[in-house]
Amino acid sequence: MILYAANFVEEVDLAFYVIYGMSILLLLLMTAFMVWAVVKFNKKKHPKPEHVPDNTKLEVTWTVIPVILVFVMFYYGWAGYQPMRDFPDQAITIDATGRMFDWSFKYENGKANNELIVPVGQNVIVNLYSPDVLHSLYIPAFRLKEDVVPGVDNRMWFQAMEEGTYDIFCAEYCGASHSYMLSKVKVLSQADYDAWLAEVPDLEGDPAAAGEALLQQQGCQACHSYDGTARVGPTFKGLWNSTRVVVTPEGATREVRADEAYITAAIYKPNDQVVQGFNPNMMQSYDGRITQEQVAQIIEYLKSLE
Numbered sequence: 001m002i003l004y005a006a007n008f009v010e011e012v013d014l015a016f017y018v019i020y021g022m023s024i025l026l027l028l029l030m031t032a033f034m035v036w037a038v039v040k041f042n043k044k045k046h047p048k049p050e051h052v053p054d055n056t057k058l059e060v061t062w063t064v065i066p067v068i069l070v071f072v073m074f075y076y077g078w079a080g081y082q083p084m085r086d087f088p089d090q091a092i093t094i095d096a097t098g099r100m101f102d103w104s105f106k107y108e109n110g111k112a113n114n115e116l117i118v119p120v121g122q123n124v125i126v127n128l129y130s131p132d133v134l135h136s137l138y139i140p141a142f143r144l145k146e147d148v149v150p151g152v153d154n155r156m157w158f159q160a161m162e163e164g165t166y167d168i169f170c171a172e173y174c175g176a177s178h179s180y181m182l183s184k185v186k187v188l189s190q191a192d193y194d195a196w197l198a199e200v201p202d203l204e205g206d207p208a209a210a211g212e213a214l215l216q217q218q219g220c221q222a223c224h225s226y227d228g229t230a231r232v233g234p235t236f237k238g239l240w241n242s243t244r245v246v247v248t249p250e251g252a253t254r255e256v257r258a259d260e261a262y263i264t265a266a267i268y269k270p271n272d273q274v275v276q277g278f279n280p281n282m283m284q285s286y287d288g289r290i291t292q293e294q295v296a297q298i299i300e301y302l303k304s305l306e
């Protein structure tokens with residue numbers, strides 16, 4: 001028995017193989033016919049043009065057969081697609097937000113994560129939101145791809161059938177770091193999922209750990225590494241208290257120290273001072289998404305990164 005990662009895989013694959021099989025068959029038949037025609041109607045054998053009379057039977061045949069083939073393809077395509085748009089009444093609902101350039105997933109109990117954690121064998125509805133540009137949530141192993149459009153309430157659903165970890169891509173070109181807009185679906189057993197969902201880390205009294213969790217949740221690592229490599233934005237490693245040359249929107253450069261004021265400004269008004277060598281306007285303001293208190297937690301975590 002073949003094991004499928006999710007409920008739609010079997011039908012989507014069937015539609016694919018039906019169309020693929022027909023394409024191969026048609027390719028072979030047409031190529032064979034062309035070769036036969038080249039030999040049969042060779043100019044040496046037929047030096048003068050000859051009148052070829054109508055053949056109604058032949059014309060009807062080559063119209064009706066392709067029409068039937070196209071409808072067969074349509075049938076399998078529709079049979080695979082229709083259930084994806086037929087949403088179940090009973091389902092876990094997760095809000096997914098795609099933004100330049102990361103994914104975040106919010107659960108009914110308020111828990112947020114930058115990976116999609118789901119239980120095996122349960123219906124999951126994923127609401128899709130984008131605050132900025134077009135993205136597309138693509139889970140190849142589940143044969144699912146749905147556009148994430150600003151201002152449009154789109155959604156997808158699935159039922160994972162195999163525990164494991166699967167890739168998530170953004171399948172709609174959304175900017176310079178589109179190809180870094182990666183995440184994972186983790187399919188857990190029901191018990192592991194329940195435990196994961198209920199687990200709210202107690203970060204009270206540990207601002208650095210709270211800051212780290214927040215950066216994780218917001219997907220900051222998509223653009224800012226922890227290990228010194230430059231991505232779309234500068235690395236977090238060694239950032240705290242370092243001296244940096246920044247460029248203002250007017251093009252002036254100046255030297256600043258990465259202190260509290262600088263980091264706060266970098267989160268709330270990221271484009272007012274862009275580190276030299278990095279492209280401006282790559283980051284949106286996190287004003288309204290990260291509180292002052294959370295900025296302080298992030299700063300505590302950055303201090304620990306030296």
Ligand SMILES: [Cu+2]
Pocket residue numbers: 098099100101134135136170171172173174178181
């Ligand atoms: Cu994207």
